Amino acid sequence: MSSIGKLCRIATKQSSLIRNARSYSDRHKENYDIVVIGGGIVGAASARELIIRHPELKIALVEKENVFAYHQSGNNSGVIHAGIYYKPGTLKAKLCVKGMGMAYKYLDKKDIKYVKCGKLIVATQRSEVPRLLDLYDRGIKNGVKDIQLMDKKELMEIEPHCQGLQALWSPHTGIVNWGDVTISYVKDFKESGGKTYLNFEVTKFTDAEEADYPVMIIDSKGNAIQAKYVLTCCGLQSDTVAVLTGCPEEPKIIPFRGEYLYLKPEKSNIVKTNIYPVPDPRFPFLGVHVTPRIDSRVIVGPNAILAFCKEGYKWSDINFNELKDICSFSGFRKMAMRYAGFGLKEMMRSAIMPLQVMQIQKYIQDITTADVERGPAGVRAQAMAKDGTLIEDFVFDSKHGSGAIGSRVLHCRNAPSPGATSSLAIAEMIADKMQTEFNL
Numbered sequence: 001m002s003s004i005g006k007l008c009r010i011a012t013k014q015s016s017l018i019r020n021a022r023s024y025s026d027r028h029k030e031n032y033d034i035v036v037i038g039g040g041i042v043g044a045a046s047a048r049e050l051i052i053r054h055p056e057l058k059i060a061l062v063e064k065e066n067v068f069a070y071h072q073s074g075n076n077s078g079v080i081h082a083g084i085y086y087k088p089g090t091l092k093a094k095l096c097v098k099g100m101g102m103a104y105k106y107l108d109k110k111d112i113k114y115v116k117c118g119k120l121i122v123a124t125q126r127s128e129v130p131r132l133l134d135l136y137d138r139g140i141k142n143g144v145k146d147i148q149l150m151d152k153k154e155l156m157e158i159e160p161h162c163q164g165l166q167a168l169w170s171p172h173t174g175i176v177n178w179g180d181v182t183i184s185y186v187k188d189f190k191e192s193g194g195k196t197y198l199n200f201e202v203t204k205f206t207d208a209e210e211a212d213y214p215v216m217i218i219d220s221k222g223n224a225i226q227a228k229y230v231l232t233c234c235g236l237q238s239d240t241v242a243v244l245t246g247c248p249e250e251p252k253i254i255p256f257r258g259e260y261l262y263l264k265p266e267k268s269n270i271v272k273t274n275i276y277p278v279p280d281p282r283f284p285f286l287g288v289h290v291t292p293r294i295d296s297r298v299i300v301g302p303n304a305i306l307a308f309c310k311e312g313y314k315w316s317d318i319n320f321n322e323l324k325d326i327c328s329f330s331g332f333r334k335m336a337m338r339y340a341g342f343g344l345k346e347m348m349r350s351a352i353m354p355l356q357v358m359q360i361q362k363y364i365q366d367i368t369t370a371d372v373e374r375g376p377a378g379v380r381a382q383a384m385a386k387d388g389t390l391i392e393d394f395v396f397d398s399k400h401g402s403g404a405i406g407s408r409v410l411h412c413r414n415a416p417s418p419g420a421t422s423s424l425a426i427a428e429m430i431a432d433k434m435q436t437e438f439n440l
Contacts, residue, residue, distance in 0.1 A: 030195070031213040032060045032264075034434075035227040035243065039063025039201055041073040041178055042415045043233035044185035049296035049427035052190045054440060059194050060225065061186065062217070064201035064237075068186050072235050072312065073420065074179035075378035077252040077260075077299065079274060079348065080104070080114065082170045084121070085286075088141040092418065095429065097143050100172065104301065106424060107176060110184050117292055119173035119274035120155065122164035122363045128278040129166055136168055137371045146171050150276045161364050163269050171275055174251035177294050178420040183321050185423075199226075205230075205405050214404030221331040229438050231430065236310045236381040240399060242411045251391050251413055252329050255310045256285075258302025259350055261357070262375035267367070268298045275363050283342050284335070284390055288359040299375055300360050300367070303346045313377045315350075334388030355432045383414035394426065398437060411433055 033056060036047040067268050080103055109113050123132040132149075134427040139147045150158075155167040161207035190196060201220040208216040213226035234241045239253045263270065266298075275290040285304040291297050306326070309319030326332055336343065349356040354369045361367060383391040395414035410433060415426060436440055 007223045014349060023386040024176070030060070031058070032195070033057040033228045034059045034231065034440075035215075035219070035225060035229075035230045035235065036061045038196075038233035038234050038235060038238075038412075039065070039068040039182075039186070039196075040071060041069060041182040041420050042187065042235075042412060042426055043231075043278075044068060044073075044182050045229060045423040045427035046233060046412075047194060047429045048185045048189045048192070049424070049431045050434070051189055051426045053431055053435075055192065057440070059189075060197060060227075061189060061194060062197040062200040062202065062219075064199070066198050067147060068196075068198075069179040069182035072285050072378060072381060074170065075313070076420065077180055077302075078114075078175050079291060079421075080121075080174035080176055080291050081148040081175045082119070082144045082147070083142045083280065083418070084135055084144055084147065084168070084170060086138070086142065086392075088138055090392075090418075091429075092392065092422075093138075093142045094417040095394070095422040095425040099418070102424040103176075104174070104330045104331055104423060105186075107181070111156060112176065112180060112184060113294060114174050114176040115292075115294065116172060116174040117273045118158070119170040119276055120150075120159060120162065120164075120170040120279060121170070121276045122155065122162060123166045123365055124164050125228060127167065128225045131278050132166055132168055135265055137216075139168070139170070144170065144172075148212070150211070151241060155205055159271060159273060159275065161217075161366050162275055163363060165364060173291060175274075175294050181420070183425075191292050202241060202244070205409070207404050215278075215408055227409065229434065229440075230255070231412070231434065232409065233412045235415070236379060238381065238411065238413045239383075240387065243301075243411055245405050245409050245411075247397050247411060247413075248385055249329075250331075251395055252331060252386075253310065254326055254329070254335075254382045254384050255312060256304050256305040256382050257312060257377055258304055258380060259297040259377045260301035261372040263300060264371055264373060265297070265299040267371045268292075269366065277363075284339055286322075288356065289299065290364065292361060297375075301356065301375070302378070303349045303356060304380070305346045307379050308342070309380075311379060313379060324409070329384070329386075331384045331386045331388045335384065335390070338388060352416040353408040381416070382414070390424035394419075396430075396433065408438065408439065 053133040060248045204218040213277040215227045277287045349365045397411040
């Protein structure tokens with residue numbers, strides 16, 4: 001290529017960059033003190049908490065879908081957890097116990113329907129009894145209220161159709177529609193002066209020219225808003241968004257689909273409380289349980305199988321680029337090898353309904369394959385380390401990257417279950433963290 005040709009290409013490229021920069025500037029409409037990215041329950045609760053604490057600040061909440069609570073927050077079992085399962089001293093344990101109390105107060109204040117139906121954790125084999133006793137000790141250490149151990153007779157007084165040797169009873173566990181709660185948080189935020197953006201899929205961060213609002217956030221359509229500070233609570237996309245600001249890839253989000261069965265309506269009165277298994281330390285996930293829902297249906301499940309994309313709610317939902325990215329991650333490959341047998345069984349249970357029903361017959365023998373039908377599915381954002389370890393606790397990340405972006409963005413990179421139960425407590429912690437780090 002001639003020198004003149006090269007100069008023309010350089011000039012054309014520079015002209016394109018200038019046009020793009022002008023395009024962002026032309027489309028720019030608003031500057032914000034804080035932009036919260038992610039309209040699930042943690043993002044909505046955090047935006048709400050921030051604007052309540054700082055009513056003088058201009059705050060926006062952006063979401064890539066056309067409604068809030070579209071993914072994990074609107075596709076879950078709806079349980080209000082008490083805090084029994086979690087290792088004492090972890091953020092999960094502390095925030096769940098605190099968050100449950102805050103959640104019930106909020107639901108009462110806003111007149112949101114819930115049922116405090118309780119939970120039974122049931123040991124069906126003698127080998128499970130020591131682990132059940134360990135759970136009881138955990139619950140006591142975590143400050144879970146009013147939990148008690150029960151023998152077989154006491155268990156059946158609560159759930160006559162449930163079989164077990166011994167059980168742990170949690171009377172304050174409840175059920176609610178967490179999607180409705182998320183929408184209520186958003187309503188509070190808007191009524192306090194917050195601005196919301198739907199259909200705003202963040203694809204890029206760049207340094208803005210305006211010193212007072214140095215972070216430019218650009219969506220997939222080229223629209224842009226500017227911010228002094230940014231909080232991301234992006235769930236299934238949390239690693240993708242964090243990498244955009246210069247953060248490391250880890251913890252990597254691996255999507256696992258959980259498929260539920262419905263009890264047929266004529267069988268829905270067979271249980272009135274949550275019935276959960278004693279966790280088996282050999283396996284990475286909790287296992288199948290029975291949950292009454294706030295809409296009066298009863299769900300059985302979930303299984304846990306790899307989703308073929310981050311938003312893969314069905315076997316047919318496949319994104320080959322995302323699947324390649326998942327399979328190329330060393331942590332996933334190590335985890336897959338470690339739990340190959342477990343994963344194969346979960347896939348078989350997904351395809352063959354009677355195999356999933358067999359899991360629940362350990363507790364309730366009266367349920368048969370004729371009593372169930374295919375139900376909803378959700379996708380769990382499972383954070384994973386490079387060695388294949390599943391990261392169970394909450395993870396926050398900041399101070400990565402260069403320029404304004406690196407110093408003004410806080411990422412909530414992992415907020416697993418009981419994230420919904422803990423949402424108001426998480427929001428308080430995030431607001432404290434932002435106040436300290438960014439001197440709000």
